[in-house]
Amino acid sequence: MADRKAELERKKARLEQMRRERQEKVRQKASPAEGGDDTKSKPQKDLRSETDDLLRNLGIPEASTVQTVVTKSPSGGEEVVHTVKTSSRSKVKLSLCKVNETSIAPREQVSYSKETQTLNAEPVDKDGSSQQGSPRFGSPKFSHPNLEWDDEFFDDDDDDEVLVYDDPQRSDDEADTDSMDQGVDSLPSGMPQVKMVDPAKTAEDLVKKEEPPVVRELTEEEKELILNDPEFNTFISKTSRIMERALAENYDILIDYSGGDGENKEDDLLAGERLKLNRTFYDERWSRHRTVTSLDWSIQHPELLVASYNVNEDAPHDPDGIALIWNNKFKKTTPEYVFHCQSALMSTCFAKFHPNLVVGGTYSGQIVLWDNRVNKRTPIQRTPLSAAAHTHPVYCVNVVGTQNAHNLISVSTDGKMCSWSLDMLSQPQDSMELQHKQSKAVAVTSFCFLSGDVNNFVVGAEDCTVYTACRHGSKAGINEAFDGHQGPITAIDAHSVPGQIDFSPYFLTSSFDWTIKLWSIKDQKYIHSFEDNSDYVYGVEWSPIHPALFASVDGNGRLDLWHLNNETEVPTASTVIDGNVALNTCRWHQSGHHISVGDDMGKIHIYDVGEHLANPKSGEWSKFVHTIQELKQHAAEREDDSNLALR
Amino acid sequence: MSEVEETLKRIQSHRGVQGTIVVNSEGIPIRTTLDNSTTVQYAGLIHQLAQKARSTVRELDPQNDLTFLRIRSKKNEIMCAPGNEYILLVIQTPDAS
Numbered sequence: 174m175a176d177r178k179a180e181l182e183r184k185k186a187r188l189e190q191m192r193r194e195r196q197e198k199v200r201q202k203a204s205p206a207e208g209g210d211d212t213k214s215k216p217q218k219d220l221r222s223e224t225d226d227l228l229r230n231l232g233i234p235e236a237s238t239v240q241t242v243v244t245k246s247p248s249g250g251e252e253v254v255h256t257v258k259t260s261s262r263s264k265v266k267l268s269l270c271k272v273n274e275t276s277i278a279p280r281e282q283v284s285y286s287k288e289t290q291t292l293n294a295e296p297v298d299k300d301g302s303s304q305q306g307s308p309r310f311g312s313p314k315f316s317h318p319n320l321e322w323d324d325e326f327f328d329d330d331d332d333d334e335v336l337v338y339d340d341p342q343r344s345d346d347e348a349d350t351d352s353m354d355q356g357v358d359s360l361p362s363g364m365p366q367v368k369m370v371d372p373a374k375t376a377e378d379l380v381k382k383e384e385p386p387v388v389r390e391l392t393e394e395e396k397e398l399i400l401n402d403p404e405f406n407t408f409i410s411k412t413s414r415i416m417e418r419a420l421a422e423n424y425d426i427l428i429d430y431s432g433g434d435g436e437n438k439e440d441d442l443l444a445g446e447r448l449k450l451n452r453t454f455y456d457e458r459w460s461r462h463r464t465v466t467s468l469d470w471s472i473q474h475p476e477l478l479v480a481s482y483n484v485n486e487d488a489p490h491d492p493d494g495i496a497l498i499w500n501n502k503f504k505k506t507t508p509e510y511v512f513h514c515q516s517a518l519m520s521t522c523f524a525k526f527h528p529n530l531v532v533g534g535t536y537s538g539q540i541v542l543w544d545n546r547v548n549k550r551t552p553i554q555r556t557p558l559s560a561a562a563h564t565h566p567v568y569c570v571n572v573v574g575t576q577n578a579h580n581l582i583s584v585s586t587d588g589k590m591c592s593w594s595l596d597m598l599s600q601p602q603d604s605m606e607l608q609h610k611q612s613k614a615v616a617v618t619s620f621c622f623l624s625g626d627v628n629n630f631v632v633g634a635e636d637c638t639v640y641t642a643c644r645h646g647s648k649a650g651i652n653e654a655f656d657g658h659q660g661p662i663t664a665i666d667a668h669s670v671p672g673q674i675d676f677s678p679y680f681l682t683s684s685f686d687w688t689i690k691l692w693s694i695k696d697q698k699y700i701h702s703f704e705d706n707s708d709y710v711y712g713v714e715w716s717p718i719h720p721a722l723f724a725s726v727d728g729n730g731r732l733d734l735w736h737l738n739n740e741t742e743v744p745t746a747s748t749v750i751d752g753n754v755a756l757n758t759c760r761w762h763q764s765g766h767h768i769s770v771g772d773d774m775g776k777i778h779i780y781d782v783g784e785h786l787a788n789p790k791s792g793e794w795s796k797f798v799h800t801i802q803e804l805k806q807h808a809a810e811r812e813d814d815s816n817l818a819l820r
Numbered sequence: 821m822s823e824v825e826e827t828l829k830r831i832q833s834h835r836g837v838q839g840t841i842v843v844n845s846e847g848i849p850i851r852t853t854l855d856n857s858t859t860v861q862y863a864g865l866i867h868q869l870a871q872k873a874r875s876t877v878r879e880l881d882p883q884n885d886l887t888f889l890r891i892r893s894k895k896n897e898i899m900c901a902p903g904n905e906y907i908l909l910v911i912q913t914p915d916a917s
Contacts, residue, residue, distance in 0.1 A: 396850055396851075399844065399850055400824060400850070400851075404904075404905070405824070405906065406823065406824060408903040408904070408905070408906050408908075409824050409827055409828070409842070409908070410823075410827065411903070412901035412903055412908040413827045413828070413830075413831055413908065415887075415888060415901050416831055416899060416901050416908060416910055417830075417831060417834065419888070419890065419899050419910075420831070420834045420835075420836075420837065420899070420910065420912060421834075
C-alpha cells in the first residue's frame with residue numbers, strides 16, 4: 174500500500190515536471206517566433222486564446238491538453254482531430270441546415286421456390302364469371318400492388334387493396350413522396366414479404382371435386398322443352414350441316430404409301446376382302462345356257478369386255494356362236510354389242526391395234542371378224558373353210574406384233590398355225606404345221622407368246638405335253654417338248670410383268686389332271702406343281718402387274734389367287750361362285766385389280782382384287798427370285814428322291 | 821321438332837355412322853341413338869374433353885373459339901360440333917376405301 178502511494182506520487186511529480194518542461198519549450202518556441210514575427214504571432218496568440226476561451230466555454234478541453242492526449246495515443250483515427258484542430262484555426266462559416274431523414278427500403282430479395290410458379294388457372298364457371306380464386310402468389314408486384322409510386326396515394330377508398338392510412342387526418346396535399354414512412358408503416362406485415370409459391374392447381378383437380386354431384390337425368394318434359402326451343406333448332410341445323418360435310422369426307426389420312434404397314438393389315442383383313450364380287454354380266458336373251466368360252470378386255474377402252482359363247486342347245490334357232498361386248502363402267506345390264514356367227518365360238522379377242530375390230534375363232538375352223546362401226550351383227554369378214562386355212566376348231570387367236578407390223582395368229586387343234594393380215598382374211602399370209610418329231614401333229618388347245626416376243630411361243634396340247642415353238646427362223650416349228658402333266662392342257666400363260674428382273678422364261682399351265690404347273694422354258698421338268706384343286710383346272714393367268722400373283726379357275730366354281738411370295742402350297746385368296754357352276758375361263762383386267770371369270774351357265778363375274786394383294790410392293794421381284802430358287806431346289810430334291818426310290 | 825328428328829335421322833343413316841348424341845352444356849345427353857350406358861359414357865367424357873379443348877383455344881387467343889373437334893382412333897372417329905349451349909357428337913367408322 175505504501176509502495177503504491179509512493180509510486181503514484183512519484184509519477185505525479187514526473188508528470189508535473191514533463192508538463193513544465195513542455196511549457197518551457199513552447200514558450201521558448203513562442204518567444205523566438207514572437208521575436209521574429211511579432212505581427213503574426215500576436216494575432217495568432219490572441220486567436221488562440223480566444224478560441225481556447227471559446228472552447229472552454231463550450232466545455233471542450235484546451236487544445237494543449239488535447240494535444241497531450243493526442244500524443245499519448247496516436248492512432249489513425251485521432252488524426253482527424255488533428256485536422257479539426259488545424260482547420261479550426263481558419264474561420265469557418267457554419268450554418269443551420271435541416272436534417273433529412275430518409276429511410277430506403279431494403280432491396281427486396283425475391284426468391285422463387287422450386288415448385289411450379291404458374292398462377293392459378295381460373296376455371297370458367299358455367300355463367301362465365303371467373304372465380305375469385307385464391308390470392309395470387311408470385312412476384313411481389315402482384316402481392317403488393319400498393320408499392321406503385323403514382324397510384325398509391327390517390328386510390329379510391331372503395332378498393333380493398335388500397336392503403337389504409339394510419340393517420341386519417343392527413344390530407345392528400347401532405348402526401349409527400351419524399352417521405353416513405355407511411356408506405357412502409359401502413360403495410361400490415363411491415364416490410365413486404367415474399368411468400369412461397371404454391372404448385373399450380375390445374376382445372377383437373379378442381380373438376381374432380383365437382384364430379385360426384387353431376388349426372389342427373391333430364392325428364393321427358395325437359396327434353397321436350399329443349400327440343401322445342403328455337404335456339405336448339407338453329408344449333409342443330411348449323412352443326413348438322415358441318416357434320417354432314419365432315420362425314421362425307423372419307424380420306425384416309427393415315428395411309429402409308431411406303432407399304433411398311435402392309436404386313437400388319439393383311440392379318441386383319443378377311444379373305445373376303447381380297448376378292449370381292451363386283452358385278453355379274455348376264456343377258457337373258459343371249460347368254461342363257463351358253464358356256465363362256467373366252468374373255469378379253471379391250472386395251473383402248475379398259476371398260477369393255479368381249480365374251481364368246483358356245484352353242485345353246487336349248488335354242489336351236491338361235492345362232493350357234495355369240496360374242497357380246499359388255500361395258501363395265503355403267504350399270505346397264507345389257508351388252509353394248511351383240512355379234513352372231515354361224516358356228517360356235519371357241520375363242521375371241523379384241524384386235525389390239527384396231528379398236529373397232531373383234532376377232533373370233535369358231536368350232537368349224539373359220540376365223541371371223543366383226544366391226545362395231547357397221548351396224549351389222551354378223552361378221553364383216555370370214556376366212557374360207559378350206560384346207561389352206563383351218564378345218565378344225567380354233568381355240569387360239571391372238572394379234573401379235575406392233576402397230577405397224579402385226580399379224581393375227583390362229584392355231585387349230587390339227588396343229589395348223591396360220592398368220593393373217595387383218596385387212597385380208599381370204600387367205601393366210603403364212604401357215605405352218607406344228608409337228609413334233611416327224612409328222613406327229615400337235616393338237617393345240619392353248620398357246621401363248623412369250624413376253625415381248627413375236628417369234629417364240631409355247632403351246633399346250635391335248636396329249637398332255639407342252640411344246641415350245643418358233644414362227645420363223647431356222648428352228649421354225651416345234652422345238653422342245655415338256656412332259657409333266659397327266660391330262661390335256663387347258664390353259665397356258667407366260668409371265669409378262671415388266672420389272673427390273675425379267676421372269677419371261679416362266680410360264681404356267683393348267684390341265685385336266687387337277688394341277689397347275691410352273692415351268693421355265695429352259696428346263697424340261699416343271700419347277701413346281703400346285704395341287705390344291707379337286708377338279709379340272711380350266712384357266713390360269715398371271716397378273717399383269719404383280720410378278721408373283723396368278724389366278725386360276727376350276728370346274729368346282731372356284732376362283733383362286735395364288736401369291737407365290739406368300740404361300741406356294743395353297744392359294745392366298747379363294748372364293749367359290751355360288752350356283753354350282755364350273756368356271757371355264759378367267760381373264761385379268763389390264764389394271765391388275767379386276768378379274769373376270771366366265772362360267773358354264775353364261776354368266777360372267779367381275780371380281781375386285783384387294784389392293785394390298787393386287788399391287789406389288791417394290792421387293793416382290795427379288796422375293797420372287799428367291800421363291801423360284803427355293804422351288805427349284807425342292808424340285809431337285811424331289812428328283813433325287815424319286816431317283817433313289819426307283820432303284 | 822320433326823325437322824330436328826329428321827336431320828338427326830339423316831346423319832345417323834350416313835355411311836359408317838355408329839351413333840349420334842346431342843349433349844347440353846352440362847354434359848347431359850338430350851337425344852341419342854345409342855344405348856343408355858354408352859351414351860352417358862360418351863356424353864360425360866367428350867363433354868369434358870370439348871370443354872378443355874375450348875378453354876385451350878380461348879387461352880391461346882381470347883378472340884378464338886372452338887369450332888370442330890375430331891378424334892381419330894384406330895377403330896372409329898368421333899366428331900364433335902360444339903355450339904353455344906349444346907354439343908353434337910357423331911361416332912363414325914371410317915371406311916378405308
